[in-house]
Amino acid sequence: MSESSATPLYEARNISKSYGSVIALSDVSLKIHAGEVIGLVGDNGAGKSTLVKILSGVYQPDNGQLLVDGVDHSWKSPHDAMQAGVETLYQDSGLAPDLSIGSNVFLGREKLRPGILGKLGFLDQKYMEVEARKDLEKVGITIPASKRNVSQLSGGQRQAVAIGRAVAWARKVILLDEPTNHLGARQSNEVLSVIKAAKERGLGVVFISHTLPHVLQVTDRIVVLRLGKVVKDAPTAEFNAESLLGTITGLNGAKVEDDDSESVA
Template identity: 75%
Template sequence: MTDTSAPLYEVRNISKSYGSVIALDNASLAVRAGEVVGLVGDNGAGKSTLVKALAGAHRPDSGQIFLDGIERHWASPHEALQAGVETLYQESSLAPHLSVSANVFLGREIVSPGLLGKLGFLAQKKMDAEAHADLERVGIAVPASNRPVSQLSGGQRQAVAIGRTVSWARKVIILDEPTNHLGARQSKEVLQVIRAAKAKGLGVIFISHTLPHILEVTDRIVVLRLGKIVKDAPTSDFDVDTLLGTITGLLV
């Protein structure tokens, strides 16, 4: 990834209002292949609205969205997902009563070959093996892929959710507060998964209030304040104090 490479995923000058409340005001953001972009801002800055526009959950009132240089008009999150944009929100949306592998393949199950597949039987052993390999590939150690998610710790559940996102992503992953409520060790595992996604050549948009995590794994940081992008610069331009000052408006 170089600074001169074309953006993989980009929003240009998008705005979104809810009645008289302006959530996004002419905001632009881009991520390149193999780049981790941190998106930060105070509560009410517009981060959630921007994430939902990127994920296809909200249509902006104005502006443009481009994937691979082609303008897109997402009709739904599923459409963005099908195009290669995976989003993990703060609530990981795992099904606790299902196994790890069933969660990894949720909505994309592998059916058994032949007649059994036609009758709706799933290739469970194949899914267990592939889920374990997929999670291991991105640095996630889960005791057994056939283990129910309800038996995992909170950190393990979050790691599985992120691992599922990374393993299925083809172009871009959007991670909304993935280390929220995690301990130091679990957070370290999650940050390593983000590095694995970068090494895989994915574009990563990482939203977090935990500024040291942002500074540790990102290449570039975009600061959103009151619906506007107020700073877009290499991570090396920031430390915790300057980043916090930019978020709050104490530094311009």
């Protein structure tokens, strides 16, 4: 396929990462092309969030390379990755409930550090509310009054703001770590629509989810991690619900080691 010969927007090569004695990722490679949605799946503890945090500059890999448009990069902080056009919705860091929606959309933009909460007093609130609303509308998310604090929003609305923030700012790649967690069916479908819109804008998308029908529905390619290793990286069309589950759990004969040409049918 022509897309696989093009230079990826973003590429991870041979990434390894340990936390003390825990090997979270071992020799993991991933290519993200423009207009491509990649499903990143695997059981709890497989290493998905660790890979996202390396791609987004939260953690530095122990080994391996990150390339944007084929050029080697190393991130000192998430701000570096954001500057390069990589936006992230983290699994475990949501929004700041006591700030307005506008402040949340802008959270972390002006200061280079994460955890900036409480240091936004000098910012122009009005500007942020207006711009935040525009950003969210751009990606098809309408929140009635963006001056409301996030604590007044439902779980689904909060998630919409978080995703809107990421998609609105992304220039190349968006990393979504379990964005439909805790969402109902209708809200999940809205998230899937936002993913499709991001793809149509030519962004590369990494979508992490345990809801396999969603992954099969919205992705072009699926990368399966097990125990910190890529056990399968193949076009979505090559999977069905059963074979995907089997590849994730390893109960269909798929091996952890170095065999990426196996059949999963």
